[in-house]
Amino acid sequence: MMIANFVGLFVCYIVSTAAARYKPNWRSIDSRPLPQWFDDAKVGIFLHWGVFSVPSFGSEWFWYNWKVSPNGPDNADDYKYTADFMKKNYPPGFTYADFAPQFKAEFFNPDQWVDIFKAAGAKYGLTIIFFLFMYNNDTFFFNFF
Numbered sequence: 001m002m003i004a005n006f007v008g009l010f011v012c013y014i015v016s017t018a019a020a021r022y023k024p025n026w027r028s029i030d031s032r033p034l035p036q037w038f039d040d041a042k043v044g045i046f047l048h049w050g051v052f053s054v055p056s057f058g059s060e061w062f063w064y065n066w067k068v069s070p071n072g073p074d075n076a077d078d079y080k081y082t083a084d085f086m087k088k089n090y091p092p093g094f095t096y097a098d099f100a101p102q103f104k105a106e107f108f109n110p111d112q113w114v115d116i117f118k119a120a121g122a123k124y125g126l127t128i129i130f131f132l133f134m135y136n137n138d139t140f141f142f143n144f145f
Contacts, residue, residue, distance in 0.1 A: 041123035047113075048128050054099040057085050060128070063096045 022028045038044075048060035058065055058078065065078040066086060086094065117125045 038124070043120070043122045044124040044126065045117050045120065045122045046126050046128055050128075051096070051099045051103045054102045055085070055089070058082055067096070 022032065050060070052058075052060050052062040055062065058081070061078070062082060065082040090098075113125065
């Protein structure tokens with residue numbers, strides 16, 4: 001049932017926004033109307049759940065903290081903790097992509113999630129897939145698609 005509702009909402013969103021034309025600037029993007037259900041909802045839950053969940057360490061920024069932080073001025077401590085974790089728990093040469101086959105979602109139970117969201121007062125829930133694409137430059141790149 002949850003899957004059907006999600007697909008229905010997604011199709012409605014695509015159909016309603018497909019005809020709209022926006023320019024690549026904030027004024028244009030901010031002119032789009034909010035769906036009434038979203039404006040009325042007040043509480044929603046965004047799930048950051050993906051391959052980074054396999055090591056169950058840190059946050060959804062696991063890969064960034066492991067591979068990008070040493071090359072930038074920010075998050076030096078996050079890099080140290082994440083790099084130390086990887087050295088202690090995984091063999092040399094292990095890559096972020098090596099986590100992908102281990103992400104099986106065997107305990108995924110959307111009906112249970114809906115019950116938890118409702119009990120928390122949430123009116124919607126979203127799964128974030130952004131972290132499948134992560135970072136792309138000459139030094140670091142991965143894309144699971």
